Amino acid sequence: MTGSHDDHSASGRSGLAREGDRRATAAVRLGIGLLQGVALWWLTRSWPNEYRHPPLWPATDPWLFGCLFIVFAFLPVVLLAGVGRLRPVTLIVWGGIAGAVMAALAFHDIDRQGVKLDDTVLSPLFVVFTAVALFIGHHLIVPADRERRLIAPYPAYFDAAWMAGVQLALSIGFAGAFWLLLFLGAALFKVIGLTFLGDLIGKSWFAFPMTGLAFATAVQLTDVRDGLIRGVRAVALMLLSWLLLVMTVLAAGFLAALPFTGLKGLWDTGSATALVLASAGALIILINTAYQDGRPDNRPPLVLRIAVQVASLLLTPLIVLAVWGLMLRIGQYGLTPDRIIAAACALVGAVYAVGYGLGAIVPLIRKGSDWMKALEATNLASGVLAVAVILALFSPLADPARLSVADQVKRLEAGKVTPDKFDFGFLRFESGKVGQQAFEKLARSTDADIARRAQEARKMEDRWDSPKPDVAVDLRIEMLPAGTALPAAFPRSVVFDGSTGANQALTSCTSKDEPCKARLFDLDADGRDELLIAHRFAVIVFVLGDDGKWTSPGTYMPRICAGVGRGDMRKTLETDQFQTEPQRWPGLRSSDSINWTFTPDTQCPGEAVRVDLVPPPPPPARPAPPPAR
Incomplete structure (x- = not known):
């Protein structure tokens, strides 16, 4: 009788301990979710937007901002998944290594x-x-x-x-x-x-913490x-495993x-490697959805076992095709970041x-061998290899941009690609700092053709x-009134170098x-005429400087008002x-040297903006004093 009572008490204490552990785990997880939301809100609050300039710290330092963002975005998820499943010491060590x-x-x-401050600081692929x-x-x-083992049994990994x-x-x-319900509730209240x-849900200080929670x-x-x-x-x-039949047949x-x-049709797509x-x-x-944990009592039906073996054999020709297509593209056009990542995959x-x-x-060869047993070791080895490859790709060890730039420049200097076919745009816009450095070096190349193409790019x-090549084009300008000559110092041709403003x-x-x-007219009454040049849509103003050069301070644009100002500006000048x-x-x-221009509300003659001012309500009347007694 006493033993039974003791057993019951021990069982109760054990149940209470488990319940306490669950409550502690829940509290830790909710705390992690709340802290993650607050941290992400703090980061996004510091990023510049159309209402706040300049950015706040830490967004003033892109390197620090990017490091904090990736840690706050992913490390809490790792901790949420590890609480209650990893020993505390293991979780702390693993979390520290992962964050670093x-x-x-x-x-x-x-x-x-x-990067610049207004650029995206982390690449999506990363x-x-x-x-x-x-x-x-x-x-x-x-x-x-x-399992307290360096390599656990495969069912545990699965x-x-x-x-x-x-x-x-x-x-x-x-x-x-959760957010759909909040929006639905907001719509109901708004009605x-x-x-x-x-x-409330439009405030970032509410949205981020609530999403984390x-x-x-x-x-x-x-x-x-x-x-x-x-x-x-x-x-x-079960559902995915049956799709293996479809994919295997295809x-x-x-x-x-x-x-x-x-293979011509496949190579002509330009994306054969990615498709394969x-x-x-x-x-x-799909093979893994059918194989699952590999236990004999959990094997799929015979038709799926056959599909698993056939699909496993089909992987080899598919990978061979992918590598073949990738090598052809690299041989023709050299390395690019996308091709290096494809090679890693x-x-x-x-x-x-x-x-x-x-x-x-x-x-099939050795009777009595376990069905698809090699899949288990392959999955573990491939997982370790995938992590190692990712670490190499996004570190200086095998940086795709660095390898691609070195290969492309080497091909150009070796004559495998001519300067007119070389992709200078890749160096300028898609290969980061190392590509921009290589581009500047090519712009100073002793090869005149390479340097000229780089300057054009x-x-x-x-x-x-x-x-855009530097090509001088003759200007077609007629002076007004008739018989007047264009000022001698004004150029008769212009080089369109891709800039904006008067040149464009x-x-x-x-x-x-x-x-x-064109017409000479003294706009600012300083005793010197400015040159007004009109094309169909605008009038460009040019001013002769003390150095004898003509520069443009700006352009006149007409106001569009109910048919007025829609005509040819050249006729207006005539x-x-x-x-x-x-x-x-x-x-x-x-005081910070920012110029502010005034834009009138009245855009057209005879039009005015009406503003109805609502007078404030009169003050409430004071109650009459009670009559004297």
Whole structure:
């Protein structure tokens, strides 16, 4: 009787301890989610926008801002996934290493771009691959820590990774549904004239912390309902595994058709490597949904087992095609960052192809061998390799921009590509600081053709703009009144160098059919005439400086008012019936040397802006004093 009572008491204490652990885990996770939201709000608040200039600290330092952003965005997610699943010491060490590595890689990613304050400081590829590396690395550590072994049994890796994937998807969906409900509630309140909720959810100081709390709440709820997550995972794996049949038939049909269609159509797409690698990646994922944890009692039906083996054999020709196409493009056009990243993906894909191929062939050759057993070791090796490749790509070790610039410049200097075919735009706009340094070096090249092409490319406005050669074009200008000569010091031709302002505006004065009109007129009453040159849409003002050169202070544009001012500005200049109009409201100059120009509300003659001023309500009448008694 006493023993039974003691057992019951021990069981109760154990249950209370577990309940206490769950509450502590929930509190820690909610705290992490709230802190993440506050940290991200603080970062985004410092970034400049149209209402606040200059930026606040830490956005004044792009390197620091980028490092903090990547750490605050991803490290809390790692901690949320590790609380309750990793030993505290392991979690602290792993979190510290992950945060330090992310910050170091972010610093390099920002530094290699040569960024300005108004640029995006982290490249999208870096953010995506960082998330992939963290997911893989975390789920290599969790099973090993749980099993207290350097390499855990494969079912532990499968269970941890796929459970976390389902949990992540559900948590993101929960946070999205939370915000949909908030917007719905705000709309309901707005219907009855209450806007407080809509105003609240529009505040960043509310949005970021609440999103972090919602995500952390979802992680905790899905972690407590472990059986529910396993059920969702089982359904998802079952549905995806049957899609393996579809993808296997498509890949086999594609490969079988190639001998009859040839490879030209595939190479002509310009994206053959990406398409083939994406197909191989889809096969790898679907193969794993069918294989699952590899336990004999969890094997798929016979038709899926056959599909797994066939798909595993198809990976090799797909990866060979991808590598072949990639080598052809590199041989023709050299290295680019995209091709280097594709080569890295192909390397990881090749490991999968070899391992899965062996897993499919060995049971056919050696009777009694476990079905697709090599898949397990292949997945672990490929995971480690993928993390190592990502770290190399986004560090100085194998920086795609550095390798690409070196290869492209080497091809140019070796004569494999002529200066007129060389992609100077890549160096200027897509290869970061190292590309800009190489571009400046080419602009000072002793090869006259290379230097000239680089100087022309310097005038490009964006990546896809064409280099602008310096070509002098004759101006077509007729002076008014007839018989008057254009000032001798004014140029008869202009070089269109891609700049803006008067140089660009004079492009309208090169047509033989519609020459510009010009007239001398003293606009500022200083005793010296300015030169007014009119094309169809505007009048350009030129002033003769003390150095004998003509410069343009600005342009006159007509006001469009109910049919007035829509005519040809050259005809307006011909009438000789215009006069200067004094500016009633002068411009302003602030103490920080910023000029402010006055824009009148009345844009057209006879029009005025009506402003109805509502007088304030009269003060309430004072109550009459009570009558004296």
